[in-house]
Amino acid sequence: MSLKKKVSMTVNGVTVNAEIEPRRHLVDFLREDLHLKGPHLGCEQGACGACTVKVDGQIIRGCLFLTVQADGSVVETVEGLTKSGALADLQESFMRHNAMQCGFCSSGMLLAAAELIEKQPKASREEVREWISGNYCRCTGYHAIVDAIVDVLEARAKGQKIKPVVAHA
Amino acid sequence: MKAAAFDYAKPTALSDALSLLEQGGDDARLIAGGQTLLATLNMRLSEPSILIDITDVAELKGISVVGNKLRIGALVTHTEIEDSDLVAKHAPLLKAAAPHIAHRAIRNLGTWGGSLAYGDPAAEWPACSLTLQATMVIHGPSGERKISAKDFFIDLYTTSLEPDEILVATEIPLATANQVFYFHELARRHGDYAVAGLAAVAEKQGSVLNNCVFTFFSVSSTPVMAVAAQDVVNGQVINDQVIAKAVEAAREEIDAIADITNSAAAKTHLIGVLLERGLKHLVV
Numbered sequence: 101m102s103l104k105k106k107v108s109m110t111v112n113g114v115t116v117n118a119e120i121e122p123r124r125h126l127v128d129f130l131r132e133d134l135h136l137k138g139p140h141l142g143c144e145q146g147a148c149g150a151c152t153v154k155v156d157g158q159i160i161r162g163c164l165f166l167t168v169q170a171d172g173s174v175v176e177t178v179e180g181l182t183k184s185g186a187l188a189d190l191q192e193s194f195m196r197h198n199a200m201q202c203g204f205c206s207s208g209m210l211l212a213a214a215e216l217i218e219k220q221p222k223a224s225r226e227e228v229r230e231w232i233s234g235n236y237c238r239c240t241g242y243h244a245i246v247d248a249i250v251d252v253l254e255a256r257a258k259g260q261k262i263k264p265v266v267a268h269a
Numbered sequence: 270m271k272a273a274a275f276d277y278a279k280p281t282a283l284s285d286a287l288s289l290l291e292q293g294g295d296d297a298r299l300i301a302g303g304q305t306l307l308a309t310l311n312m313r314l315s316e317p318s319i320l321i322d323i324t325d326v327a328e329l330k331g332i333s334v335v336g337n338k339l340r341i342g343a344l345v346t347h348t349e350i351e352d353s354d355l356v357a358k359h360a361p362l363l364k365a366a367a368p369h370i371a372h373r374a375i376r377n378l379g380t381w382g383g384s385l386a387y388g389d390p391a392a393e394w395p396a397c398s399l400t401l402q403a404t405m406v407i408h409g410p411s412g413e414r415k416i417s418a419k420d421f422f423i424d425l426y427t428t429s430l431e432p433d434e435i436l437v438a439t440e441i442p443l444a445t446a447n448q449v450f451y452f453h454e455l456a457r458r459h460g461d462y463a464v465a466g467l468a469a470v471a472e473k474q475g476s477v478l479n480n481c482v483f484t485f486f487s488v489s490s491t492p493v494m495a496v497a498a499q500d501v502v503n504g505q506v507i508n509d510q511v512i513a514k515a516v517e518a519a520r521e522e523i524d525a526i527a528d529i530t531n532s533a534a535a536k537t538h539l540i541g542v543l544l545e546r547g548l549k550h551l552v553v
Contacts (some may be wrong), residue, residue, distance in 0.1 A: 103276075105277060115482075121274060122274075122275055122276060122277035122320065123271065123272040123273065123274050123275055123310070125271075125272075125307070125311070128271075143307040144271075144308075144311045144312075144539055145312060146271060146275065146304060146307070146308050146371075146375060149372065149374065152374050158348070158377045159373060159374040159377060160374050160377055160378050161304070161374050161375060161378070162377070163307070163311065163376070164303060164304055164307040164308060165303070165307065165378065166277070166303070166307070166320075168277050168279075168322075169300075169303070169324070212373065212374065215373060215374075215440075216373075219373075220307065228411075228458040230368075230460070231287060231372075231373060233372065233458050233459045233460055234371065234372025234374060234375070234460055235372075
């Protein structure tokens with residue numbers, strides 16, 4: 101049995117070639133092999149959402165996806181999306197509302213929230229709660245997180261931007 | 270935890286997938302969305318020697334209208350069903366059910382066929398396919414066979430799918446203009462498995478319902494139709510008396526099974542709660 105497979109994928113805009121065991125799930129590959137520490141591992145059974153990353157434009161659970169399955173795909177983590185500015189207003193809003201507490205769940209929350217804003221720009225507060233219920237915050241920061249997301253939805257609807265809490269140099 | 274080692278193959282033709290499955294025998298597992306399988310591998314509840322990734326097999330993809338049926342390929346994801354205009358038009362029950370399946374990141378990968386083939390009695394698609402009188406299209410070494418959803422779900426996580434067969438697609442009769450649908454589940458957290466759920470369809474004329482199908486899920490070892498309750502309702506003007514009779518019939522006929530946190534009595538109670546809400550919704 102051949103234990104290693106060759107894979108090639110684009111991670112945060114960079115082409116990556118590797119030989120990995122089929123059993124290696126995507127977040128272990130991103131963290132251990134590529135040293136990207138944004139995607140976190142919590143439960144490794146799909147319940148907590150800390151491992152959320154984007155593959156081919158949609159969010160997935162990185163612990164329920166094998167690296168071999170990502171062969172030929174475009175993978176984006178919070179690091180890449182921060183750099184591109186895709187999450188900028190959400191990140192400002194999370195800072196404004198102190199919606200992070202310990203920060204462990206924040207990368208997953210941001211990616212999940214970004215897909216909600218894209219797919220359901222008119223989401224109600226209740227729909228935000230339902231959507232984000234797939235991501236656990238062990239510090240129980242949910243209220244501030246929901247506030248932060250709702251603010252971005254409202255700002256987008258009015259064509260406004262979230263004002264930074266601290267002025268950027 | 271981490272999965273034990275396994276080999277991995279990614280065929281592009283259905284015939285190759287079937288040969289690999291036959292060669293692999295009991296030690297082979299198909300992977301499509303993998304949203305249940307990967308969790309069981311990570312926990313080492315399952316240790317296959319090879320995963321056969323069928324996501325490149327074109328015959329298993331796509332949603333289309335073929336004649337008077339809506340054909341949903343086994344590889345269609347929960348998200349594709351949630352976002353599909355064809356599904357919204359021809360199978361509104363599925364559109365209503367989709368947002369209840371786990372969370373978006375899981376719906377983006379998890380598949381229609383995977384959920385049906387796994388046969389989890391708490392899952393949404395087995396109950397919906399039963400309610401909509403779907404037909405399963407199955408390929409195996411001896412060719413194609415078709416089987417109704419009614420005969421497909423046999424027991425807990427057990428379907429009539431043979432180990433060397435692959436579920437290719439499902440055919441669902443197109444919704445008619447006078448059909449009304451209801452889907453609801455009671456869960457501790459939105460997206461968790463239901464404590465109890467109901468998928469229902471009926472033909473509505475005024476406030477009279479006919480040809481009702483009420484399928485309860487997460488209350489027994491398979492999704493289960495409340496036939497006696499359907500008989501109570503069929504042909505009747507829906508009023509409080511009919512609702513009370515139907516609730517009584519459903520609670521009587523379904524032998525609810527307890528789960529780790531909910532007693533059989535609680536589930537029996539919830540069957541009635543769901544049916545009452547459903548009937549009121551259907552006649553609005």
